[in-house]
Amino acid sequence: MKKFNVAVVGASGAVGREVLATLAQRSFPFSTLRLFSSHRSAGQKTKVGSLAATFEVLGDNESFKGLDIVFFTSGSTVSEQHAFRAAASGALVIDNASIFRMRPDVPLVVPEVNGAALDSARDTRVVANPNCTTAQMVMALKPLHDRFRVKRVVLASYQAVSGKGQKGIDEFKRQIREHVDGRPLTTEAFPHPIAFNCLPHIDTFRADGFTGEEHKVMEETRKILGDPSIRVVATCVRVPVLNCHSESVTIETEKPVTVEQAREALSAMPGVKVFDDPATNTYPLALDVSGKDDVYVGRIRKDPSLAEGQYGLTFWVVGDNLRKGAALNAVQIAEAAIARGLIQNQAPR
Numbered sequence: 001m002k003k004f005n006v007a008v009v010g011a012s013g014a015v016g017r018e019v020l021a022t023l024a025q026r027s028f029p030f031s032t033l034r035l036f037s038s039h040r041s042a043g044q045k046t047k048v049g050s051l052a053a054t055f056e057v058l059g060d061n062e063s064f065k066g067l068d069i070v071f072f073t074s075g076s077t078v079s080e081q082h083a084f085r086a087a088a089s090g091a092l093v094i095d096n097a098s099i100f101r102m103r104p105d106v107p108l109v110v111p112e113v114n115g116a117a118l119d120s121a122r123d124t125r126v127v128a129n130p131n132c133t134t135a136q137m138v139m140a141l142k143p144l145h146d147r148f149r150v151k152r153v154v155l156a157s158y159q160a161v162s163g164k165g166q167k168g169i170d171e172f173k174r175q176i177r178e179h180v181d182g183r184p185l186t187t188e189a190f191p192h193p194i195a196f197n198c199l200p201h202i203d204t205f206r207a208d209g210f211t212g213e214e215h216k217v218m219e220e221t222r223k224i225l226g227d228p229s230i231r232v233v234a235t236c237v238r239v240p241v242l243n244c245h246s247e248s249v250t251i252e253t254e255k256p257v258t259v260e261q262a263r264e265a266l267s268a269m270p271g272v273k274v275f276d277d278p279a280t281n282t283y284p285l286a287l288d289v290s291g292k293d294d295v296y297v298g299r300i301r302k303d304p305s306l307a308e309g310q311y312g313l314t315f316w317v318v319g320d321n322l323r324k325g326a327a328l329n330a331v332q333i334a335e336a337a338i339a340r341g342l343i344q345n346q347a348p349r
Helices: 014-025 076-088 111-121 132-148 166-180 212-225 259-267 323-339
Strands: 004-009 030-037 045-048 051-057 069-072 092-095 126-128 150-159 231-238 245-253 272-274 295-302 311-319
Touching (some): 014 030, 069 076, 111 126, 111 323, 132 259, 132 272, 132 295, 132 323, 150 212, 259 272, 259 295, 259 311, 311 323
Parallel strands (some): 004 030, 004 069
Antiparallel strands (some): 045 051, 295 311
8 A cells, every 4th residue: 555744733732732633543544754743743653543742833835745635724825835835745735724615726625525625636735624604504415416406595593602712612611710709701712702602703704794604604615516506605703612513504496396305315424414203303413423424413314494495404403523424534535646646645655
C-alpha cells in the first residue's frame, strides 16, 4: 500500500484533534505526520495511533516541502495565507475554512454526495470541506433530490457549542460552573450567555438580516447538489448542547413523495441511518449521535401545509459536527482523492 506524507494545520484545536483521531481510527496510510499549531502548543507531544508526533509552528514555504496531503483546520485567515502555498508545493489541500468554498475553481465536496467533483481539483489542488450544518443536511437531501427532485428547503438548525471550537466548549462549561456558583455568566466566545439559552446568531449579520452561517448553508447546498435552482432558506441557532448539530428540515419536491418512499431512499444512502419510530420515542438525539460517523434522520412526516398538487416532507437530522461536519468528511475527501489518483505521493516508498 502506498503511504503519504500528511500534515494538519491547526492540529491542537477541536477540529484538528478530531482529524488526528479520525486518521488513527481509519488506519489512514500516512508515512509521516506533521502537526502545525499555535505557539502555545508548540513543543507538546501527542500520539496518533502508534506514532508519536510533536506540535510545531507553521513557518515559511519549506514547511510544506515533500507533503502529499495537508488538512487546514485553523480558520479562514490561516487558510488564505497558506493554503495555496501548500498546494504549490505539490500537496493536496483539504481546507475546513469557509473562504474558498464558493470559488468556482475549488470543489466543495461531501464524498458520498458529489465525490466526482474532486477531479476538478487536479489544477488548483485545493478542496473545500463544507460547513458542518450543510454537510449533514446534504447527506439527507441527496437521495431525496435524486429520486424526487428537491425544489425548496427550509432549515432551522440547533447547533452545538463545539461548532465554535474549543473556545465555545470552554465557555459553555465555564458558564455552567458560574451558574451553579451563583456568579454572573461571563461571555467571550459568544455575544450572549449560551448556558441555558439559545442564540439565533451564528457568524456575523449581513445587510439582508441573515447571518454568515445562514448564507453558507443556502449557497453551499446548491453547489454541492449541483443544482442552482434549489431555493434554500435557513435560520441557524446556537443551543446549549456540547456536541452534535440537530436540524429541522422541510422540503418541497417536484415529484410526489410518501413517508415510506423517503425512508426507503434514505436507508439506501451510504452514511445515513433512519432512526424513526415515534411509537417508541425513537428519533435521533445529540447525546446518542455524538461520536458516530453516520448522519441520523427521523421524525419523517408529510408536510400538511402544502396545497393540492404540491409535495413535500419535514424531518429531523442529527450529525456529529466535529466528525461528518468536519474531521471525518475531510479524511474521507483524502481517501476519495487517493482512490481517484489525485495525490502526487511524494512519500518514500
